[in-house]
Amino acid sequence: SRSINLAVIPGDGIGQEVVSQGLKVLRAVLPQDVKLETREYDLGARRWHRTGEILPDAELESLKGHDAILLGAIGDPSVPPGVLERGLLLKLRFAFDHYVNLRPSKLFPQTATPLAGRPDIDFVVVREGTEGPYTGNGGSLRTGTPAEVATEVSVNTAYGVERVVRDAYERAKARPRKKLTLVHKNNVLVHAGHMWKKIFDKVGEEYPEVTTDYLHVDAATIFFVTQPERFDVIVTDNLFGDILTDLAAAVTGGIGLAASGNINPTGAFPSMFEPVHGSAPDIAGQGKADPTATVLSVALLLRHLGYETEAARVEEAVAADLTERAGAAARTTDEIGDALAVRVAN
Amino acid sequence: SRSINLAVIPGDGIGQEVVSQGLKVLRAVLPQDVKLETREYDLGARRWHRTGEILPDAELESLKGHDAILLGAIGDPSVPPGVLERGLLLKLRFAFDHYVNLRPSKLFPQTATPLAGRPDIDFVVVREGTEGPYTGNGGSLRTGTPAEVATEVSVNTAYGVERVVRDAYERAKARPRKKLTLVHKNNVLVHAGHMWKKIFDKVGEEYPEVTTDYLHVDAATIFFVTQPERFDVIVTDNLFGDILTDLAAAVTGGIGLAASGNINPTGAFPSMFEPVHGSAPDIAGQGKADPTATVLSVALLLRHLGYETEAARVEEAVAADLTERAGAAARTTDEIGDALAVRVAN
Ligand SMILES: CC(C)[C@H](C(=O)O)[C@@H](O)C(=O)O
Numbered sequence: 001s002r003s004i005n006l007a008v009i010p011g012d013g014i015g016q017e018v019v020s021q022g023l024k025v026l027r028a029v030l031p032q033d034v035k036l037e038t039r040e041y042d043l044g045a046r047r048w049h050r051t052g053e054i055l056p057d058a059e060l061e062s063l064k065g066h067d068a069i070l071l072g073a074i075g076d077p078s079v080p081p082g083v084l085e086r087g088l089l090l091k092l093r094f095a096f097d098h099y100v101n102l103r104p105s106k107l108f109p110q111t112a113t114p115l116a117g118r119p120d121i122d123f124v125v126v127r128e129g130t131e132g133p134y135t136g137n138g139g140s141l142r143t144g145t146p147a148e149v150a151t152e153v154s155v156n157t158a159y160g161v162e163r164v165v166r167d168a169y170e171r172a173k174a175r176p177r178k179k180l181t182l183v184h185k186n187n188v189l190v191h192a193g194h195m196w197k198k199i200f201d202k203v204g205e206e207y208p209e210v211t212t213d214y215l216h217v218d219a220a221t222i223f224f225v226t227q228p229e230r231f232d233v234i235v236t237d238n239l240f241g242d243i244l245t246d247l248a249a250a251v252t253g254g255i256g257l258a259a260s261g262n263i264n265p266t267g268a269f270p271s272m273f274e275p276v277h278g279s280a281p282d283i284a285g286q287g288k289a290d291p292t293a294t295v296l297s298v299a300l301l302l303r304h305l306g307y308e309t310e311a312a313r314v315e316e317a318v319a320a321d322l323t324e325r326a327g328a329a330a331r332t333t334d335e336i337g338d339a340l341a342v343r344v345a346n
Numbered sequence: 347s348r349s350i351n352l353a354v355i356p357g358d359g360i361g362q363e364v365v366s367q368g369l370k371v372l373r374a375v376l377p378q379d380v381k382l383e384t385r386e387y388d389l390g391a392r393r394w395h396r397t398g399e400i401l402p403d404a405e406l407e408s409l410k411g412h413d414a415i416l417l418g419a420i421g422d423p424s425v426p427p428g429v430l431e432r433g434l435l436l437k438l439r440f441a442f443d444h445y446v447n448l449r450p451s452k453l454f455p456q457t458a459t460p461l462a463g464r465p466d467i468d469f470v471v472v473r474e475g476t477e478g479p480y481t482g483n484g485g486s487l488r489t490g491t492p493a494e495v496a497t498e499v500s501v502n503t504a505y506g507v508e509r510v511v512r513d514a515y516e517r518a519k520a521r522p523r524k525k526l527t528l529v530h531k532n533n534v535l536v537h538a539g540h541m542w543k544k545i546f547d548k549v550g551e552e553y554p555e556v557t558t559d560y561l562h563v564d565a566a567t568i569f570f571v572t573q574p575e576r577f578d579v580i581v582t583d584n585l586f587g588d589i590l591t592d593l594a595a596a597v598t599g600g601i602g603l604a605a606s607g608n609i610n611p612t613g614a615f616p617s618m619f620e621p622v623h624g625s626a627p628d629i630a631g632q633g634k635a636d637p638t639a640t641v642l643s644v645a646l647l648l649r650h651l652g653y654e655t656e657a658a659r660v661e662e663a664v665a666a667d668l669t670e671r672a673g674a675a676a677r678t679t680d681e682i683g684d685a686l687a688v689r690v691a692n
């Protein structure tokens with residue numbers, strides 16, 4: 001009989017609330033014969049305040065034993081910026097070699113968008129997850145003095161770029177439009193940019209059926225708001241991917257709907273699924289958080305574990321629910337989770 | 347009697363066409379007693395193809411003698427990415443210590459925007475121009491092999507950050523809303539980010555009348571499309587400023603309208619004014635380019651040289667012209683330049 005051994009990291013702020021709904025929908029959609037085991041990990045701001053611990057080795061080790069991780073949100077204004085992001089969230093992405101940070105963007109028919117003309121938006125960003133300016137390289141000299149120098153080093157390897165570019169080609173090949181756009185800034189960041197472009201072109205020779213395209217990151221932001229329908233699959237570096245996917249979320253109904261998967265395609269380590277949004281401490285505990293991004297992240301989790309039918313059912317449930325939302329009274333976090341759970345169970 | 351000794355670098359693609367219109371409007375708006383001398387510098391792709399030269403020392407030296415520089419656009423697909431950008435455009439910004447890269451964004455009443463609801467947009471981005479990931483630090487090891495490592499180093503100094511932050515506070519203080527937002531990514535780029543934030547807070551103590559705010563760059567892109575009216579003055583690093591100002595241009599009518607000034611506030615070197623757009627080789631030589639961004643850059647140039655009345659007259663002429671454009675037949679580059687020249691002369 002089949003089973004899923006899931007690690008759950010609710011984290012901070014609205015994390016707990018949205019993760020509960022994600023689990024509710026997951027339980028409702030899974031076939032009877034699949035045994036779901038979950039173990040909750042108490043990590044984040046409260047734990048840090050209480051014990052000073054961020055991610056103890058024993059817990060990192062224990063997380064490795066799971067089939068996947070569902071994460072809510074990490075971060076709180078009471079913790080200095082970077083402590084939990086670098087020490088917990090990025091630590092997990094790096095330790096578990098989540099080199100494909102997968103972020104789909106789709107504008108559902110009834111969903112509000114700030115864009116006039118409601119363009120057709122349906123693309124996926126493959127964001128590199130283990131290199132670039134996120135490596136934590138760099139430092140500060142004469143810190144706090146008028147003579148301070150602070151550096152941040154973007155580290156890029158052919159090894160790291162090739163594997164994520166190849167993954168993006170595979171995804172593009174599997175989609176009807178078969179189009180892949182590389183986004184970088186190779187007219188300024190010439191060392192990293194040239195390497196990305198060279199590898200992108202070289203791997204592309206193996207995918208003659210995929211149409212390719214290159215855009216500088218600044219130009220890409222323009223097209224995100226003027227012509228988002230031009231995009232199918234985008235592959236880009238860790239920092240550009242961070243920026244672009246928030247913008248992508250904004251034009252497709254907001255970060256309340258944006259899902260993500262931190263994927264290790266080799267299966268050597270568990271992949272981690274999380275909404276793109278943060279912990280939103282201002283609305284935490286009030287039942288106001290939209291759990292949809294977490295529920296859509298659960299769909300990515302299901303697909304990753306081979307439950308394609310169930311993943312599609314979750315996505316259809318969300319699409320149907322979003323259609324009903326237009327003009328309807330606002331619902332609580334729990335009510336949205338309940339409605340989605342009912343839909344997927346049918 | 348007064349005089350302006352202007353260097354003109356038309357550059358590539360549509361550069362020549364838009365610069366001609368900028369000069370036409372400049373001549374029309376200047377008082378009779380101001381003597382305008384211009385010297386054109388042949389720099390860019392054609393020169394590079396012809397002679398292999400990008401920016402010879404003698405020309406760099408000669409450029410120093412001018413009161414200001416008007417630049418059209420640099421870059422052509424026939425030149426490898428980075429050669430002209432790094433060797434000419436960025437070389438000028440760095441050599442002339444253009445540490446304030448000023449980029450105003452305003453949505454004029456009749457101008458098309460991709461944003462539904464037409465928010466009130468009127469902010470200015472103060473982009474640091476001489477540091478960050480643009481320094482050209484970094485390199486590549488085992489280039490072209492599967493073991494390649496490519497790095498890009500963002501270099502940030504307290505000296506460089508403080509002066510641009512101070513400039514931004516001064517600009518915020520002089521505006522009715524007196525609001526300044528720092529944009530960075532201090533939860534990931536902790537070394538540079540912490541330094542920026544610390545200096546931003548410290549300098550802020552001298553400006554109690556300015557309201558301040560901090561946003562991560564990813565979140566900032568969301569607000570650019572959902573709530574751009576919240577911004578007044580933004581100060582940010584070189585790369586984030588590059589990305590954000592293209593997005594800002596996109597939501598305020600496109601890069602056909604986006605002006606910029608690369609300013610050395612000390613006056614030690616000439617400041618340089620240029621449209622944010624590129625050389626657009628696909629429409630070059632066809633009279634299709636919109637010269638408005640260049641004309642608005644001329645307004646920034648006038649203001650920088652102390653011709654405030656004339657700067658305002660150019661901006662009013664553009665506003666009036668934009669109002670008439672809505673629904674009217676498209677005009678050529680030349681016709682738009684003529685119309686603006688007539689308006690400012692009145
Ligand atoms: C919280 C932060 C470290 C994170 C990132 O920058 O990757 C977030 O913005 C995201 O996009 O998942």
Ligand SMILES: CC(C)[C@H](C(=O)O)[C@@H](O)C(=O)O
Pocket residue numbers: 187188218431432435436588622
């Ligand atoms: C052409 C390029 C080097 C330049 C930059 O990145 O600064 C341009 O995008 C700009 O914004 O002026």
